[in-house]
Amino acid sequence: MKKRIIAFRSDCPISTALDIFGDKWSLLIIRDIMFKGLNTYGDLLKGGEGIATNILADRLVLLECAGIISKAKHPDSKAKVLYQLTPKGADLAPILVEIIAWSEKHHKVHPEAIAFANEIEKDKAAVLTQIYSRL
Amino acid sequence: MKKRIIAFRSDCPISTALDIFGDKWSLLIIRDIMFKGLNTYGDLLKGGEGIATNILADRLVLLECAGIISKAKHPDSKAKVLYQLTPKGADLAPILVEIIAWSEKHHKVHPEAIAFANEIEKDKAAVLTQIYSRL
DNA sequence: TATTGAACTTGCAAATTACAAGTAATTTTT
DNA sequence: AAAAATTACTTGTAATTTGCAAGTTCAATA
Numbered sequence: 001m002k003k004r005i006i007a008f009r010s011d012c013p014i015s016t017a018l019d020i021f022g023d024k025w026s027l028l029i030i031r032d033i034m035f036k037g038l039n040t041y042g043d044l045l046k047g048g049e050g051i052a053t054n055i056l057a058d059r060l061v062l063l064e065c066a067g068i069i070s071k072a073k074h075p076d077s078k079a080k081v082l083y084q085l086t087p088k089g090a091d092l093a094p095i096l097v098e099i100i101a102w103s104e105k106h107h108k109v110h111p112e113a114i115a116f117a118n119e120i121e122k123d124k125a126a127v128l129t130q131i132y133s134r135l
Numbered sequence: 136m137k138k139r140i141i142a143f144r145s146d147c148p149i150s151t152a153l154d155i156f157g158d159k160w161s162l163l164i165i166r167d168i169m170f171k172g173l174n175t176y177g178d179l180l181k182g183g184e185g186i187a188t189n190i191l192a193d194r195l196v197l198l199e200c201a202g203i204i205s206k207a208k209h210p211d212s213k214a215k216v217l218y219q220l221t222p223k224g225a226d227l228a229p230i231l232v233e234i235i236a237w238s239e240k241h242h243k244v245h246p247e248a249i250a251f252a253n254e255i256e257k258d259k260a261a262v263l264t265q266i267y268s269r270l
Numbered sequence: 271t272a273t274t275g276a277a278c279t280t281g282c283a284a285a286t287t288a289c290a291a292g293t294a295a296t297t298t299t300t
Numbered sequence: 301a302a303a304a305a306t307t308a309c310t311t312g313t314a315a316t317t318t319g320c321a322a323g324t325t326c327a328a329t330a
Contacts, residue, residue: 009184
């Protein structure tokens with residue numbers, strides 16, 4: 001595991017969080033692992049919005065250093081690496097859920113997201129329980 | 136009001152949200168307005184983590200374009216501008232609350248934040264009601 | 271054994287950020 | 301009333317980060 005120093009600007013919890021995942025890509029990687037079940041480098045690369053290969057590599061190292069994801073042996077092949085969320089990473093679920101709810105309320109998003117947002121509104125705890133059970 | 140085009144990478148709700156506030160500073164500005172009651176350019180500049188003046192100006196324009204904050208006349212002086220959250224901006228509160236809870240659980244943060252995180256854990260709805268009532 | 275696939279790395283141009291200084295319109299002080 | 305200080309920015313430039321294309325290494329398949 002590569003080591004990377006994360007510089008924290010202050011001891012404010014919001015600032016601390018943003019020092020870890022406050023950029024345009026990190027939470028999308030976490031989304032892909034958490035909701036789309038993507039867990040190899042190649043899948044994450046093709047994942048969605050077209051992340052550059054060097055940026056993906058950089059963020060994976062960073063997220064691993066932050067204890068949000070971990071690398072494991074892939075059951076199918078030695079050439080593959082399995083990326084998965086740690087408990088700390090799984091604990092980001094409530095944040096993502098609130099982001100989804102906010103976006104759905106204030107922006108046009110895709111139909112599936114609307115359905116998911118409705119589920120959240122009905123019973124947020126149940127949605128979170130379901131997410132955690134999958135991880 | 137200046138116009139700025141925000142490029143959306145996809146219609147995913149998380150991606151959409153990150154296209155608006157997915158950077159190291161935007162949510163800190165929102166935090167300062169929401170929780171610290173800072174509402175002038177100068178106050179936000181001295182706000183906390185040392186944002187650069189051009190970046191602050193840039194983000195304020197962006198957040199206004201996104202409908203998250205609005206500019207108003209300051210009651211004290213014509214030289215001042217009052218920045219405040221719109222309802223859309225206030226709706227970011229649950230996201231910030233979850234971020235605070237996550238950081239407090241997984242990182243060392245300042246004592247006040249711990250107290251706030253405990254309040255959140257006890258009764259999240261009450262905390263949110265209180266935040267909304269202040270806005 | 272040769273080709274493909276997976277997970278990266280490297281090099282460089284383009285964009286963004288940070289720092290320092292400057293400007294214009296008030297407001298306060300003298 | 302004139303001078304000094306505030307307030308909200310803008311501008312210039314260096315440093316950092318990002319994005320794109322190509323290359324490398326090891327493993328798996330033909």
